[in-house]
Amino acid sequence: MVTQDGGYTALTMLRPQTKINTKLEALVDQLERYRPVLTGNPQLTVTGISMNSKAVHPGDLYVAVSGARHHGADYITQALDAGAVAVLTDDSGVARIPEGLAHLVVDDVRSALADAASVIYGNNISVTPSIYGVTGTNGKTTTTYFLNAILAALDYKTGLIGTIETRINGVAAPAEFTTPEAPELHSLVARMRETGVEATAMEVSSHAMDYRRAFGLRYHVAGFTNLTQDHLDLHGSMDDYFDAKALLFQPDRSASQVITINGGAEPQWGQRLAEQCPDAVTLDLGPAAVVDAGASNATWTITECEPAGLGHRFRLRHDSGFEVATKVGMPGKFNVANAALAAVMIFTGHPRHDWNRIAEVLANSQPAPFESAVPGRMEVISDEPTVIVDFAHNPDGLTQALAAVNRTKRSQGGQTARTILVFGATGDRDTAKRPLMGQIAAEHADVVIVTDDDPHYEDPAEIRKPVVEAARARANHLAHAPEVVEIAPRAAALSHAVQLATAQDIILAAGRGHETHQDLAGQRFAIDDREVLRQALAEYGFDTTRSGSSQGTD
Numbered sequence: 001m002v003t004q005d006g007g008y009t010a011l012t013m014l015r016p017q018t019k020i021n022t023k024l025e026a027l028v029d030q031l032e033r034y035r036p037v038l039t040g041n042p043q044l045t046v047t048g049i050s051m052n053s054k055a056v057h058p059g060d061l062y063v064a065v066s067g068a069r070h071h072g073a074d075y076i077t078q079a080l081d082a083g084a085v086a087v088l089t090d091d092s093g094v095a096r097i098p099e100g101l102a103h104l105v106v107d108d109v110r111s112a113l114a115d116a117a118s119v120i121y122g123n124n125i126s127v128t129p130s131i132y133g134v135t136g137t138n139g140k141t142t143t144t145y146f147l148n149a150i151l152a153a154l155d156y157k158t159g160l161i162g163t164i165e166t167r168i169n170g171v172a173a174p175a176e177f178t179t180p181e182a183p184e185l186h187s188l189v190a191r192m193r194e195t196g197v198e199a200t201a202m203e204v205s206s207h208a209m210d211y212r213r214a215f216g217l218r219y220h221v222a223g224f225t226n227l228t229q230d231h232l233d234l235h236g237s238m239d240d241y242f243d244a245k246a247l248l249f250q251p252d253r254s255a256s257q258v259i260t261i262n263g264g265a266e267p268q269w270g271q272r273l274a275e276q277c278p279d280a281v282t283l284d285l286g287p288a289a290v291v292d293a294g295a296s297n298a299t300w301t302i303t304e305c306e307p308a309g310l311g312h313r314f315r316l317r318h319d320s321g322f323e324v325a326t327k328v329g330m331p332g333k334f335n336v337a338n339a340a341l342a343a344v345m346i347f348t349g350h351p352r353h354d355w356n357r358i359a360e361v362l363a364n365s366q367p368a369p370f371e372s373a374v375p376g377r378m379e380v381i382s383d384e385p386t387v388i389v390d391f392a393h394n395p396d397g398l399t400q401a402l403a404a405v406n407r408t409k410r411s412q413g414g415q416t417a418r419t420i421l422v423f424g425a426t427g428d429r430d431t432a433k434r435p436l437m438g439q440i441a442a443e444h445a446d447v448v449i450v451t452d453d454d455p456h457y458e459d460p461a462e463i464r465k466p467v468v469e470a471a472r473a474r475a476n477h478l479a480h481a482p483e484v485v486e487i488a489p490r491a492a493a494l495s496h497a498v499q500l501a502t503a504q505d506i507i508l509a510a511g512r513g514h515e516t517h518q519d520l521a522g523q524r525f526a527i528d529d530r531e532v533l534r535q536a537l538a539e540y541g542f543d544t545t546r547s548g549s550s551q552g553t554d
């Protein structure tokens with residue numbers, strides 16, 4: 001929310017203006033399946049809920065969960081000082097509850113807190129906005145922006161919940177998580193309802209399903225982009241990662257489901273999900289697929305996909321024969337996949353008699369819904385050299401982004417043009433990704449500059465090491481003999497890329513996209529790849545004003 005002083009109110013402070021008084025005895029009834037045991041006055045009422053002592057409002061139910069670093073029960077005093085009136089916890093927290101404080105003990109506190117938030121903010125009884133929930137390893141943010149653009153073009157009052165920002169009816173607030181914790185999510189949905197939001201596009205991360213953040217809501221349409229390796233630090237295995245995503249597609253969580261059956265480099269996961277959900281609407285990416293999985297009986301198929309400017313024109317066909325043509329402005333065939341999923345989710349969320357109007361919006365609105373740029377997603381900073389900032393931070397994302405960049409390079413006809421890649425791996429996350437990303441970088445780039453992403457609490461040099469080693473090892477076996485260099489800090493690496501570049505080269509700065517801060521041992525350092533690159537371009541005498549570019553990418 002933009003405040004009167006022009007600053008931002010954190011999402012954790014965002015609450016519906018109308019307070020509902022919920023008696024503890026009513027919560028006991030609603031949470032029955034978690035076998036709640038109430039100690040204290042059943043007539044006591046709560047008006048809000050928080051699982052973070054620093055975000056408690058007067059009248060809140062404070063939820064004390066056991067986490068990886070802390071136990072919320074250690075912060076009960078802080079929560080009481082801020083006005084909490086009762087506590088929800090499980091057996092692990094009960095011993096730390098002060099004498100005389102009303103409390104509920106349940107056996108699955110993370111699931112129970114999402115249901116409690118739904119009750120406390122009235123989302124269980126009222127008509128919430130229609131929520132279009134998107135999950136998958138890559139493409140969630142882009143697909144939700146596309147959904148939002150179509151919904152707005154269809155004249156809905158819209159909301160958006162995701163990695164870059166939260167939007168309520170055109171008003172933006174910064175986002176802390178891809179999917180907020182359940183108390184914030186439910187208060188946000190209630191706030192959207194109050195402000196008249198009719199339809200919301202929402203990213204649903206696998207963390208959100210694993211931690212039950214996104215529970216207690218029924219999604220109007222759930223959409224699946226793809227599944228490839230990421231987040232194995234949390235999920236342990238691809239099977240567990242898949243299971244977390246699949247929760248969203250259960251009929252009690254989503255009214256309709258749309259599954260891309262050949263998204264990303266590992267189409268077997270989309271096919272497996274479709275087998276588990278026989279009533280789901282399916283999407284075959286056809287010529288926009290990375291892996292040709294052969295003929296399918298999908299509900300919707302992309303039948304044509306041609307380069308148009310930096311992006312593509314494409315045609316979608318329903319198995320009834322209904323067709324729609326549209327175009328997407330962002331580079332990369334994967335953005336055709338994201339746009340097609342958004343379109344099919346909108347068709348699925350509407351009755352058939354609305355389809356012609358939706359097709360008209362997709363084909364003819366100016367600007368077209370998929371022409372809009374998404375911050376930090378294949379964002380073009382300059383044309384000569386072509387400088388692109390992207391959020392690719394896992395093996396498939398990096399592969400797809402480099403493939404799109406290399407097609408651009410080829411179509412520009414430059415025999416001598418080089419692809420210069422600047423990227424790093426994230427600390428405290430899936431370490432298995434690091435050598436894979438190093439190999440991919442060497443395979444697809446001519447100059448690989450390995451630097452830092454968010455080191456978090458790890459030593460940045462130790463994070464770079466396996467990336468550099470794998471890139472060099474792979475480079476030794478490649479005919480195009482890519483150069484691999486290691487440069488930190490990140491601003492120096494970006495600047496070095498520009499220093500090396502000729503006007504024909506392409507620079508891809510991958511991994512951080514829209515982000516404006518790096519996390520180093522809990523300290524936030526300001527850095528925006530886009531700004532650093534613009535400054536370096538000016539410093540090295542390049543023109544940073546964008547001309548209307550017309551080269552194709554595929």
Ligand SMILES: CC(=O)N[C@H]1[C@@H](OP(=O)(O)OP(=O)(O)OC[C@H]2O[C@@H](n3ccc(=O)[nH]c3=O)[C@H](O)[C@@H]2O)O[C@H](CO)[C@@H](O)[C@@H]1O[C@H](C)C(=O)N[C@@H](C)C(=O)N[C@H](CCC(=O)O)C(=O)O
Pocket residue numbers: 051052053054065066067068069070071072073075176177178179180181205206207208234
């Ligand atoms: C792995 C993960 O998701 N961890 C989340 C989890 O942490 P945790 O269980 O370890 O909690 P903890 O820090 O030990 O704290 C335990 C409890 O004490 C409370 N506490 C703690 C300190 C205090 O002063 N007061 C207080 O009340 C905390 O609010 C929490 O309820 O619960 C915390 C409380 O909400 C989250 O902050 C934390 O997110 C961490 C910071 C995080 O970075 N999560 C990322 C990885 C994440 O969720 N990412 C996904 C998307 C990923 C993607 O697709 O790329 C997302 O949806 O954003």
Ligand SMILES: Nc1ncnc2c1ncn2[C@@H]1O[C@H](COP(=O)(O)OP(=O)(O)OP(=O)(O)O)[C@@H](O)[C@H]1O
Pocket residue numbers: 136137138139140141142143163178203205225226263264334335337338376377378390391392393396397398400401513
């Ligand atoms: N459909 C796709 N398939 C493969 N890669 C993609 C796809 N869409 C986007 N990407 C790549 O992944 C990056 C992240 O895209 P986006 O932010 O839309 O995904 P996300 O799922 O929201 O990611 P995160 O969960 O990390 O926020 C992009 O910058 C691009 O490089």
